[in-house]
Amino acid sequence: MKSSKVMIVEDEALVAMMVEDMLGDLGCEVAGSFGAVTDALAWLGSGEPTPDGAVLDVNIGGEMVFPVAEALREQGVPFVFATGYGDLPRKGFESIEVLAKPINVGALRKAVDKFQPDE
Amino acid sequence: MLDLASRDDVAAPDTGGLVTLIETIEALSATRTISEVADVIRKAARRISGADGVAFVLRDNDKCWYFDEDAIGPLWKGKRFPLTACISGWAMLNRQTVVIPDIYLDDRIPHDAYRPTFVKSLVMTPVRMEDPVAAIGAYWAESHTPSPEVVQKLQVMARATASALESGRLHDSLVDARHHGTFLLQELDHRVKNTLAIVQSISRQTLRASPSPETFAEVFENRLLALSQAHELLTRRSWGRAALHEILEKALAPFSPELAERFDIIGPALTFSAETSVSVHMTLHELAVNAAKHGALTTPEGRVVIRWTVDEGAAPPMLTLTWREVGGPAVSGPPERRGFGTQMIERGLARDLGGKATLDFTPQGVVYTLRAPLSQRMSLAA
Numbered sequence: 001m002k003s004s005k006v007m008i009v010e011d012e013a014l015v016a017m018m019v020e021d022m023l024g025d026l027g028c029e030v031a032g033s034f035g036a037v038t039d040a041l042a043w044l045g046s047g048e049p050t051p052d053g054a055v056l057d058v059n060i061g062g063e064m065v066f067p068v069a070e071a072l073r074e075q076g077v078p079f080v081f082a083t084g085y086g087d088l089p090r091k092g093f094e095s096i097e098v099l100a101k102p103i104n105v106g107a108l109r110k111a112v113d114k115f116q117p118d119e
Numbered sequence: 120m121l122d123l124a125s126r127d128d129v130a131a132p133d134t135g136g137l138v139t140l141i142e143t144i145e146a147l148s149a150t151r152t153i154s155e156v157a158d159v160i161r162k163a164a165r166r167i168s169g170a171d172g173v174a175f176v177l178r179d180n181d182k183c184w185y186f187d188e189d190a191i192g193p194l195w196k197g198k199r200f201p202l203t204a205c206i207s208g209w210a211m212l213n214r215q216t217v218v219i220p221d222i223y224l225d226d227r228i229p230h231d232a233y234r235p236t237f238v239k240s241l242v243m244t245p246v247r248m249e250d251p252v253a254a255i256g257a258y259w260a261e262s263h264t265p266s267p268e269v270v271q272k273l274q275v276m277a278r279a280t281a282s283a284l285e286s287g288r289l290h291d292s293l294v295d296a297r298h299h300g301t302f303l304l305q306e307l308d309h310r311v312k313n314t315l316a317i318v319q320s321i322s323r324q325t326l327r328a329s330p331s332p333e334t335f336a337e338v339f340e341n342r343l344l345a346l347s348q349a350h351e352l353l354t355r356r357s358w359g360r361a362a363l364h365e366i367l368e369k370a371l372a373p374f375s376p377e378l379a380e381r382f383d384i385i386g387p388a389l390t391f392s393a394e395t396s397v398s399v400h401m402t403l404h405e406l407a408v409n410a411a412k413h414g415a416l417t418t419p420e421g422r423v424v425i426r427w428t429v430d431e432g433a434a435p436p437m438l439t440l441t442w443r444e445v446g447g448p449a450v451s452g453p454p455e456r457r458g459f460g461t462q463m464i465e466r467g468l469a470r471d472l473g474g475k476a477t478l479d480f481t482p483q484g485v486v487y488t489l490r491a492p493l494s495q496r497m498s499l500a501a
Contacts, residue, residue: 011394011471012313012316012317012394012397012398012471013398013463013466013467013468013470013471014317014320014321014398014401014463014467015313015316015317015320016470017320017324017459017462017463017466017467018316018319018320018323018324021320021323021324021327022323033470035470035471035473036473039473059309061392061394061395061495061496062495083309084308084309084310084311084312084313084315084316085305085308085309086305086312087305100312101312101313101315101316102312102315102316102318102319103316103319
């Protein structure tokens with residue numbers, strides 16, 4: 001099976017490194033890893049091949065990640081949120097799965113299993 | 120709240136309006152907001168005073184705000200006038216009740232504002248005599264002098280209104296405080312979980328690079344201590360910004376009791392947002408650990424020069440920071456495998472700041488260079 005290419009948006013470098021590490025263990029490739037909403041949006045709009053899925057922290061240095069989620073949805077890319085907020089208000093994204101932090105690898109595996117790479 | 124309007128149906132006599140006055144005071148004591156207070160006064164004040172109209176006026180800085188009214192004809196509901204240009208302002212500024220038997224004979228009255236109305240005489244009494252926040256006005260369509268009893272009842276009502284407004288204010292501040300407390304707890308929960316995710320990351324990646332449980336324990340604990348110190352600094356700053364000089368002092372203290380003995384620190388005052396300062400701290404920790412294990416801090420004469428400058432001509436202004444080790448053992452080249460520490464050094468902080476970091480193993484010693492734009496996360500101290 002081809003490995004999924006996964007995008008990461010996470011402002012905390014140490015957490016991002018761990019998510020990258022976990023995704024590697026799960027047989028995924030990191031398509032791009034971003035610490036700011038603007039960087040993530042620029043990358044999505046740059047004509048790079050769209051990722052197969054994305055793991056999004058919600059509060060990115062005080063900025064909400066929702067514009068990135070919107071862009072992914074438009075491009076038909078599945079994604080999950082990963083956040084330390086217990087009760088996360090996410091208007092318009094209520095159906096999106098939320099992974100709690102610290103991150104449970106089992107839960108992450110279930111989420112990325114749904115990211116199917118294009119043949 | 121009592122439905123005062125329905126008292127019209129009650130047959131029992133209300134001698135001198137005293138029952139209504141007492142019921143009004145009771146109703147006021149149950150109010151929580153200014154609108155509720157205004158509602159009670161609007162419904163009761165006319166009956167208590169026998170006036171043809173009443174107005175409830177709020178002080179809004181240097182304006183009188185005719186907040187609500189009940190009268191036989193329209194008064195000034197919703198309008199604002201300067202305190203100095205209306206009689207409610209006069210009553211509030213002079214902290215006294217004013218009785219005007221014929222408004223057109225009194226210079227304190229802005230006659231033009233009254234001409235379209237039915238008003239010929241009035242009583243105006245301030246609410247909270249020592250520092251008025253509102254006023255209650257009673258108006259009559261004929262020139263006459265209201266009886267002392269009427270004035271007294273209006274003043275009683277004004278005093279009850281003052282305590283109603285005060286308890287409303289207390290109630291609001293209690294509700295605010297409770298919301299704030301709930302908010303703080305949620306924020307704390309979020310930060311604890313984020314911090315636990317960082318600990319999870321450190322433990323996972325330390326484990327990956329550890330040949331033995333002993334090494335794991337030592338390296339992990341040192342990283343945990345560094346993280347704990349980073350948080351101590353944040354708590355001291357109420358999770359506000361932290362200064363680079365302070366972070367350096369904290370992060371490097373375990374490696375040199377007298378900082379100046381080993382480190383030359385040269386640069387303008389720079390501050391980091393709370394989240395970023397944790398990355399700064401951890402990066403400095405990893406650099407210092409490497410220096411103490413393999414680099415300049417392994418020899419008695421070795422030193423580390425930490426220097427940073429900000430190019431303010433660039434847009435956005437650009438920081439260049441270098442960590443240069445001198446006087447240590449000759450460096451033969453980069454290590455064979457890049458562990459978590461090296462990754463943290465090369466990627467962590469640079470990623471947080473949207474910049475670039477390099478780690479060069481020059482023969483004279485390790486040189487770490489960070490170039491990153493100033494932003495909300497990193498800025499020159501004011």
